[in-house]
Amino acid sequence: MVHCGCSWEFFVSALSEKQGGGESMYASHDEGFIRGRVLHLENKRLEVLRRLRRDTDMLEEHARYKLQVLIPEIDAAFGRVRDGTYGVCASCEEPIPRARLERRPEAARCVECQEEADRVRTAHAAVS
Numbered sequence: 001m002v003h004c005g006c007s008w009e010f011f012v013s014a015l016s017e018k019q020g021g022g023e024s025m026y027a028s029h030d031e032g033f034i035r036g037r038v039l040h041l042e043n044k045r046l047e048v049l050r051r052l053r054r055d056t057d058m059l060e061e062h063a064r065y066k067l068q069v070l071i072p073e074i075d076a077a078f079g080r081v082r083d084g085t086y087g088v089c090a091s092c093e094e095p096i097p098r099a100r101l102e103r104r105p106e107a108a109r110c111v112e113c114q115e116e117a118d119r120v121r122t123a124h125a126a127v128s
């Protein structure tokens with residue numbers, strides 16, 4: 001098991017050294033309780049590291065999404081502002097509802113057309 005060195009073995013050796021002197025290290029708690037806490041600490045440490053790893057993966061995924069998807073979408077929206085097509089759905093050419101543009105100012109399509117485009121892209125991704 002990988003850990004910080006604060007293992008039960010460490011506590012046992014520290015404990016027996018003290019007990020050799022006739023005095024318990026743990027005046028207020030019995031050995032079984034402390035052992036339980038040590039095992040809990042070891043498990044907790046592993047769990048925290050495991051979660052940290054997962055959080056880091058999610059963070060990377062999120063950062064990648066921003067860089068590869070969101071920034072290009074925003075740049076494309078600037079392009080539509082320049083050529084006067086901003087706020088017009090790229091598929092059905094109807095005005096994109098204001099509420100959608102307020103929530104997602106980079107939106108290129110109305111909700112219905114975007115869902116359709118996502119469905120097609122997902123289907124293509126599944127095939128390839």
Ligand SMILES: [Zn+2]
Pocket residue numbers: 089090091092093094109110111112113114
């Ligand atoms: Zn549309």
